Amino acid sequence: MGLFDFFKKKETTQQEQQALDTGLEKTKDNFFSKITKVIAGKSTVDDDVLDDLEEVLVTSDVGVSTTLKIIGRIQARVAKDKYVNTSELNNLLKDEIQQLLAENNSNDFRTFEYGSQKPYVIMVVGVNGVGKTTTIGKLAHKLKQAGNQVVLGAADTFRAAAVDQIKLWGERVDVKVVAQAMGSDPASVAYDTLRSAVANGDDVAIIDTAGRLHNKVGLMNELTKIKNVMQKVVPGAPHEILLVLDASTGQNAIEQCKQFTEATAVNALALTKLDGTAKGGVVIGISDQFKIPVKYIGVGEGMEHLQLFDRNEFVNSLFK
Numbered sequence: 001m002g003l004f005d006f007f008k009k010k011e012t013t014q015q016e017q018q019a020l021d022t023g024l025e026k027t028k029d030n031f032f033s034k035i036t037k038v039i040a041g042k043s044t045v046d047d048d049v050l051d052d053l054e055e056v057l058v059t060s061d062v063g064v065s066t067t068l069k070i071i072g073r074i075q076a077r078v079a080k081d082k083y084v085n086t087s088e089l090n091n092l093l094k095d096e097i098q099q100l101l102a103e104n105n106s107n108d109f110r111t112f113e114y115g116s117q118k119p120y121v122i123m124v125v126g127v128n129g130v131g132k133t134t135t136i137g138k139l140a141h142k143l144k145q146a147g148n149q150v151v152l153g154a155a156d157t158f159r160a161a162a163v164d165q166i167k168l169w170g171e172r173v174d175v176k177v178v179a180q181a182m183g184s185d186p187a188s189v190a191y192d193t194l195r196s197a198v199a200n201g202d203d204v205a206i207i208d209t210a211g212r213l214h215n216k217v218g219l220m221n222e223l224t225k226i227k228n229v230m231q232k233v234v235p236g237a238p239h240e241i242l243l244v245l246d247a248s249t250g251q252n253a254i255e256q257c258k259q260f261t262e263a264t265a266v267n268a269l270a271l272t273k274l275d276g277t278a279k280g281g282v283v284i285g286i287s288d289q290f291k292i293p294v295k296y297i298g299v300g301e302g303m304e305h306l307q308l309f310d311r312n313e314f315v316n317s318l319f320k
């Protein structure tokens with residue numbers, strides 16, 4: 001099975017479903033306990049209920065603009081159907097969220113064409129501590145399991161720990177890591193990694209980058225330099241710029257997304273640490289606001305805890 005098959009829609013295994021359901025538990029508890037309070041003692045969905053629902057969505061990290069869209073849609077449904085029982089609110093909400101995500105992800109990554117690019121180059125960006133290295137390790141493991149030959153580039157040369165950490169992941173998942181000394185030029189590491197990938201006929205090269213968000217121009221220049229150097233070895237690289245965001249930081253993740261998308265052409269998102277946070281609603285807000293496909297979600301620390309994001313499964317699990 002190659003890269004193309006890896007990204008195709010597959011049956012979710014029972015294990016994956018369970019990890020998703022467990023991972024979303026805190027988000028669910030938070031969300032539904034608030035909704036239960038909103039509809040307590042009320043029989044119909046009226047303006048008061050909608051006002052309270054708006055607050056629930058905003059405080060569940062869905063984000064203001066996405067919340068307003070969802071409320072607007074429900075308002076329209078309620079106006080059309082005249083009388084909507086509060087017992088139907090959950091289903092109504094689920095429907096509208098699912099439809100909103102479907103409309104906004106017309107550029108769904110599962111419809112992307114993967115195939116001829118070899119090596120397929122993924123440049124990974126994001127601030128320190130969001131789970132960038134862990135995500136790279138998990139992704140390498142997943143790709144390798146699917147039969148791809150993978151190489152990692154330790155181009156986050158700013159911190160010694162980052163290089164060591166990616167080397168450790170390389171050992172753990174048995175994937176080659178190209179690294180230089182700490183403080184060396186990240187673009188040079190990226191160049192070496194792609195040279196090695198081409199020489200060895202690797203299918204995928206994943207390049208880690210430094211997570212500094214010093215200022216937009218500095219970040220932009222650094223990432224542009226890495227990209228330009230990579231293109232000398234693999235024209236068209238990077239094929240994917242994957243931004244890693246920590247879902248547990250809620251609105252901060254949205255802010256980081258803004259900054260990185262302004263600095264570079266991010267075309268895929270990974271949202272980590274969904275387990276252990278009540279802020280999972282941020283996935284809905286980010287999908288809606290940025291029109292960049294959420295490609296991966298992290299639902300635990302283990303190497304098997306990275307999942308391909310499926311919006312329907314996500315919403316189904318949330319409303320289970």
Ligand SMILES: Nc1nc2c(ncn2[C@@H]2O[C@H](COP(=O)(O)OP(=O)(O)OP(=O)(O)O)[C@@H](O)[C@H]2O)c(=O)[nH]1
Pocket residue numbers: 127128129130131132133134135161162165211272273274275276297298299300301305
């Ligand atoms: N529970 C949980 N923990 C995660 C997940 N992804 C990453 N982590 C943890 O988050 C912490 C930070 O992850 P790193 O991969 O070191 O983060 P990073 O962004 O690479 O940060 P630097 O290495 O500091 O640049 C680690 O303890 C990971 O185990 C996830 O999906 N769920």
